[in-house]
Amino acid sequence: MVPEVRGLLAHRLSERGLGQLKIAKLLGVSQSMVSRYLNTDRSVFIEKLAALGIDVEEVSRFADTLVEKFVSGTPRDYVGLLSSFTNSLLRRGLLCDAHRRRDPAIPRDCDICSKLFEEVVDPYVEEVRTAYELLNMHPRGYEIVPEVGMNIVSAPPNAVDFRDVVGFSGRIIRAHNRAIAAGEPTRGGSRHTASVLLKVMRRFPSVRSAVVIRYSGECVDALHSAGMSLVKVGPHSSEGEFFAELGKVVEVLDREPDAVVDIGGLGIEPVIYVLAANAIRAIKKAFICVEE
Numbered sequence: 001m002v003p004e005v006r007g008l009l010a011h012r013l014s015e016r017g018l019g020q021l022k023i024a025k026l027l028g029v030s031q032s033m034v035s036r037y038l039n040t041d042r043s044v045f046i047e048k049l050a051a052l053g054i055d056v057e058e059v060s061r062f063a064d065t066l067v068e069k070f071v072s073g074t075p076r077d078y079v080g081l082l083s084s085f086t087n088s089l090l091r092r093g094l095l096c097d098a099h100r101r102r103d104p105a106i107p108r109d110c111d112i113c114s115k116l117f118e119e120v121v122d123p124y125v126e127e128v129r130t131a132y133e134l135l136n137m138h139p140r141g142y143e144i145v146p147e148v149g150m151n152i153v154s155a156p157p158n159a160v161d162f163r164d165v166v167g168f169s170g171r172i173i174r175a176h177n178r179a180i181a182a183g184e185p186t187r188g189g190s191r192h193t194a195s196v197l198l199k200v201m202r203r204f205p206s207v208r209s210a211v212v213i214r215y216s217g218e219c220v221d222a223l224h225s226a227g228m229s230l231v232k233v234g235p236h237s238s239e240g241e242f243f244a245e246l247g248k249v250v251e252v253l254d255r256e257p258d259a260v261v262d263i264g265g266l267g268i269e270p271v272i273y274v275l276a277a278n279a280i281r282a283i284k285k286a287f288i289c290v291e292e
Helices: 002-015 020-027 031-038 042-051 056-071 077-091 096-102 112-116 123-137 192-203 217-225 239-251 279-290
Strands: 152-154 166-168 172-175 178-181 185-187 209-214 230-233 259-262 271-276
Touching (some): 002 020, 002 031, 002 042, 002 077, 020 031, 042 056, 056 123, 056 279, 123 152, 123 178, 123 185, 123 279, 152 192, 152 279, 192 209, 192 239, 192 271, 209 279, 217 279, 230 239, 271 279
Parallel strands (some): 230 259
Antiparallel strands (some): 152 166, 152 209, 166 185, 209 271, 259 271
16 A cells, blocks of 8 residues: 555655655655656556555545645654554554455454554644644735634544544634634534534535635635635524525535635624635635735
8 A cells, every 4th residue: 555655645746846856755765666656647556545445535635744744844744644544544444355355364353453553643633733734834824814713624534423523622813914723633623614514525525624714705706716616605693594504505516615605694704614625725725815
């Protein structure tokens, strides 16, 4: 599995402008191996991972987190994150069938990996934390923070409840020219934004992250001009009314939305929920609202 993940990372790092020598140093392989990775179509790596029984979308979002760590100058996190991801796959039994194809003698009731391997760090926590770091690094990132604060959430493929979803335990607020988190990303950290994500995710399982940002007509226009699919909800007078309408709106969509525009109501601030396959892509979509 690891060589296939390295192949995907090599392609993504190359797209970010890194040379083969730099990529080789970051991934801990030779330059000739990086050249082989880049000369192999990325679809080959994706197909091999899928054949192992791994959720390709999960690998993709994990790769996004690693690439941002590399680019931001924290490559030492690579080993811990890769180990955690691999351990998570083993613990969940996702590689068992591939293992048995190689060694049919493995008993069907084998549960060694589920007991032996633990995540060093939660990859979904790191994904949300990385998205927050990108928010802080953007020179105008603080401008997308709503008056009521914001959150960044990310859900694993099997999430069914807000407790399964990673989000900040306190809101991210604007303080002068910075976005400040009043808590840490954790499972069950956000109830409201996580519930919005789960509503959309039930209809469109590939949507696994959401960022709630400040509403403005200019932001709506910018997202629309970028070719994004927007849906509007509201006005409403309560949270229950909002979620009821959101469920009805999402249910009849024929394509996944890039954002839900909540125009609020009496005493309820309007906001925009930007959606994506992972938190890093969601926050980058949101930056469209503050780009010149």
